[in-house]
Amino acid sequence: MVSSAHAVPPAFVRLAAHAVRWRLLSELAYGDLRVRELVALVGEPQNVVSYHLRLLRSDGLVTARRSSHDGRDSYYRLDLERCAETLAAAGTALHPALRLVPAQPAAPAGDPVTSPVTSSVLFVCTGNSARSPVAEALLRHRAGGRAEVASAGSHPKPRTHPDAVRVLRRGYGIDIADRRPRHLDTLTGRRFDYVITLCDKVREVCPEPGGHSQRLHWSIPDPAATGDGTGQAGYPAFERAAAEIDTRIRYLLPVLTHPPRP
Structure with missing residues (x-):
């Protein structure tokens, strides 16, 4: 009993x-x-x-x-x-x-692609210099070729933030030093299965995706801003932002492979 x-x-x-x-x-x-x-x-x-x-x-x-x-x-x-x-x-x-053992959805870096591209994802933030390029790089890294990924900004900055480059290089072995921010308008006409906004401001100005695209929002503070909600800016803020984005991406991967709802 x-x-x-x-x-x-x-x-x-x-x-x-x-x-x-x-x-x-x-x-x-x-x-x-x-x-x-x-x-x-x-x-x-x-x-x-x-x-x-x-x-x-x-x-x-x-x-x-x-x-x-x-x-x-x-x-x-x-x-x-x-x-x-x-x-x-x-x-x-x-x-x-x-006892439940959580699945490991991430494909290790360097693994050969064993399945075709299943979904396309667009990450959007204001400057396309920190959060969205980090998300784009991490999803591409984790998906192992199973997702088509892009990022853009409503008001792109002249260059990718150096701390975004550094946090990906140091923490994840990913190099985005050569990428440049792009404007959202450059992707007009392209269809994405998921459009994910990462900052609260751009969520209000980002046009509704056409067709059957699903729009999601991840409210992530700008690590480049002075004071990110913790009172600490600088490189540690980029580490926190990258870690949160990476966690969300690990849980996004099974959704891309097996969409939960129409």
Whole structure:
């Protein structure tokens, strides 16, 4: 017999079992959203949505970050690493044989391509000098040829930021020293399966993708700005930004291979 102490459902099960919270988790699984957007998607009053977001944040499944474009807004993000940990713990709590081992979606650098290109992705930020070129390089590196990748900016800078070049070279063995920022207009007419904005400002000005493109948003502070939300700028900010982008890309890869929804 299992003791009553062990019969208490794990935190992930208790939180995710509620219909509204499960819907919130599902909507945040692919990109960051503001409260008013979640209200519209979930179809519940703002006070109800805010209440359930607080519960999800209390266990670290969801985090919030103040918009760098409009400080009155916050973007909510699903912490996929935390979800993976708590979901795995829930399986183990039920039975040791149900321990979940997260898949390793990233193809090691240098591996031969064993599958054709499955998706095309465009990363967009304002200057196309830091976040979006880092995302482009990391996805190309991780995908092993399974995705067509590009990046662009609404107001491109004259050159790629030196710290973006340095963080990729030092941390990931990727060299983008020769790349130059490009304008979003240079990609007019090209179709992408996914258009991912990485800064809050460009999300407001980026035109809606045509056709069947899916638009996602990753609210990532500009590492080149003075003060990135932690009070620290400079190279450490680029390390943090690259690490967050890399984590999101590792979870994006299975989506590119097996799209979750039309």
